[in-house]
Amino acid sequence: MSRTVPTDAPSKRPDVLPDEEARLRALGYEPVLARRMGGFGNFAISFSVISVLSGCMTLYGFGLGAGGPAVMLWGWAGVGLFVLCVGLALAEVTSAYPTSGALYYMADRLGGRRWGWYTGWLNLLGLLGAIAGIDYGAALFTGAFLHLQWGFAPTPGSTFLIFLAILLLHACLNLFGVRLVSVLNSISVWWHLAGVAVIVGALAIVPDRHQSADFVFTEFVNGTGWANPFYVAAIGLLLAQYTFSGYDASAHLSEETANASVAAAKGIVRAIWVSWIAGFVLLAGLTFAIQDYAGTVNTETGVPPAQILLDALGTGGATAMLLVVIVAQLFCGNAEVAAASRMVFAFSRDNALPASATWRKVSRRTQTPVPAVWLSVGAAAVIALPSLYSSTAYSAVTAINVIGITPAYAIPILLRLKAGRAFTPGPWSLGRWSRPVGWTAVGWVAVVTVLFCLPQKSPVTTGNMNYAVIALAVVLLLATVWWYAARRSYGTPTAYGSAQEEAEIAEGLV
DSSP states (O other): OOOOOOTTSOOOOGGGSOOHHHHHHHHTOOOOSOOOBOHHHHHHHHHHHHTHHHHHHHTHHHHHHEEHHHHHHHHHHHHHHHHHHHHHHHHHHHHHOOSTTTHHHHHHHHHOHHHHHHHHHHHHHHHHHHHHHHHHHHHHHHHHHHHHHHOOOOOHHHHHHHHHHHHHHHHHHHTTOHHHHHHHHHHHHHHHHHHHHHHHHHHHHSOSOOOOHHHHHHOOEEOSSOOOHHHHHHHHTHHHHHHSOOTTHHHHTGGGBTTHHHHHHHHHHHHHHHHHHHHHHHHHHHHHTOSOHHHHHTOTTSOHHHHHHHHHHHHHHHHHHHHHHHHHHHHHHHHHHHHHHHHHHHHHHTTOSTTHHHHTOOOTTTOOOHHHHHHHHHHHHHHTGGGGTOTTHHHHHHHHHHHHHHHHHHHHHHHHHHHGGGSOOOSSOOGGGHHHHHHHHHHHHHHHHHHTTSOSSSSOOTTTOOTHHHHHHHHHHHHHHHHHHHTTTOOOOSSTTOHHHHHHHHHTOO
8 A cells, every 4th residue: 555745745755755866956956066965964064153152152241231140041032942943934934945056946946037036145244244254253262362371462464364374274274075074074073062061061160260140141331331221132133043043054065965855854843943952052151151241241362262261270171171162163164155156156157246257166176166265255254344343243244144144034934925825845845844933034134134234333433343244235126127138148957958948049049
């Protein structure tokens, strides 16, 4: 007696899993990337990009002044729940459209070419902002490590040079191919989990004094200059929301993942909930170990978590823990370069970028989009340039990541909800939970997009303004202008090699 596997439930039977290469051709693309990544590797890249040892640590100082311990801990718990809804809804659409283009391809298929176009530009802005934020954060921590070890005094100029060196390292690592990227990401998972355990364990055991639970979970601190505590708490959610981004990496690497229609969807969801737990443990461990709140905020190292480690563990212990964090951040930045370069490759493949013919080239030897890798790190360097003269530029760079990539998550989810029964689920689906989870995700994204366009300090000056909204406006303006130049050449194909595609190409419509 045969059994039919319902299309609205994830299938674990290998005999009903799709032929991913045939599926990709049906979606319109000839496979050119190497499908050498497994399910764990796909999960690992999103987990590495989320990277609690990067996001939580680099924005911890921001959180100390924007609401303090209470907002950091409860904000993490609440934001994580909403982000899980976003991830679940996005995973469902990813299962139906497992391509490197990911979000913009989904939006194009479900809503049309303009939806795909603007989603792609938002996604690209967020991914490039993420590279800048991650690698600049790693540069800050490297400067703090050099300060503890050799008395090096970090300056904006020296930090930027370290940042450029890290970008170069990540570009070179990505040029070796997706197999190396996958191996590094797999190591990254265990490094992050072990790193959180070691740091929190040391902070729990070594110091003689710890903060009370009342302080950790209820202490509210306002160092923003704004009087309204609700506004301050809302701004303080940036720490959690910034960290919980980049999980679309699993979708962007789907053309290089075996059984991507299921593995990429699972990778997104698993990366979020594992990070949710690990991040809460890390934030709690750091906050319980604060010895001097004012001294932590105004630390000479320039990195408040480094001061917590120094006060609690001494110079030797702090130096060792910083090395753990820096290596984790390097893993994170490398994974983000991989995801961003695949987005550049896919967007160029559909003729959406200036000089698309250059950026979509793939190395015959490594099957890696080499020019796309260099464009990704080069654009990230440009995005971080304001850090040379602005003391608040780093939090603005992180906000660019959030307000660029977060709306791009919601657009395909919204279009999937509007499509209703016209949407054909992939082998991984939410079933009857699709609509409530999807609408929750869209509502949350609308809220945080507004929040992180708002100024973070008062009074607002040219030095502390949130220029993320300016970056968003510039990208949308450029996307609109470029639309009129490229609209006849841009477009996602129907099926690879189909008569319809060939006719549309001949007419210059896609």
